[in-house]
Amino acid sequence: MKKHIKALRFAFPYTIPVLSGYMVLGAAFGVLMSRQGIPLFWIAFSSIFVYAGSMQFVSVALLSAGFDYPGVFLMTLIINARHLFYGISFLQKYKNKGKLKPYLVLSLTDETFSLLCNIEPPAEVLPKWFYFYISLLNHIYWVLGSLIGGILGSLLKLETNGLEFVLTALFIVIFIDQWKSAKNHLPAVIGILSASACRIIFGSSDFIIPSMAVTLLLLTLLKKPLERRPIK
Incomplete structure (x- = not known):
């Protein structure tokens, strides 16, 4: 029990920025779902088992339009394809994590990935429990935010125009925070240039x-030079 408390205590401070973002994002999702007449149970079910913020926002429109199963499958694959790359980069980090591994994989959201890429587990705790509690806390924040939004949306008449932009806003804030804290800005520059070039070539719907x-x-090819010469 002590090891769990210690891992939780070390993990919590790192998740505070995600707490503030997920409560707002989750609440926005909950409000949008409740305005579609979706019961609170299904809002919670989606946030617990789907747990894919951007896809959950898209699912609001899909639910209102009626299900097209092949279309939903392709849409989900396209929107969440970036997690393939997250998973590849975390093969070593999540190696030998035993029974925790399936949950760590499920809970690897953009924000959790961002945190775990930039922090090292303290020497006082086992890495697997440190990773687990960061992932679990972020998951709890999202579910709580969704439930709060679902309750508010069913009780109050709220204006929902523009709520979907909060997800983009959170990504921008996380990027700025990483830019400020990183010693090497070249990976971020590579990401920006790659995304910009692909958007021009493939269009806004197919560039991700x-x-x-x-x-x-590019990051794989430049891995050794990047590790050898940090750029401030």
Whole structure:
């Protein structure tokens, strides 16, 4: 029990920025779902088992339009394809994590990935429990935010125009925070240039997967020079 408390105590401070973002994002999702007449139970079910913020926002429109199963499958694959690259980069980090591994994989959201990429587990705790509690806390924040939004949306008449932008806003804030804290800005520059070039070439609806592939390829090719010469 002590090891769990210690891991939780060390993990919590790192998740505070995600707490503030997920409560707002989750609440926005909950409000949008409740305005579609979705019961609170299904809002919670989606946030617990789907747990894919951007796809959950898209699912609001899909639910209101009626399900097209092949279309939903392709849409989900395209939107969440970036997690393929997250998973590849975390193969070593999540190696030998035993029974915790399935949950760590499920809970690897953009924000959790960002945190775990930039922090090292303290020497006082086992890495697997440190990773687990960061992932679990972030998951709890999202579920709580969704439930709060679902309750508010069913009780109050709220204006929902523009709520979907909060997800983009959170990504921008996380990027700025990483830029300030990173000693090497070249990976971020590579990501920006790759995304910009692929958007021009492939268009706004099809650029995500190519840009992730290009970014991963360039970072792989430049891995040793980047590790050898940090750029301030």
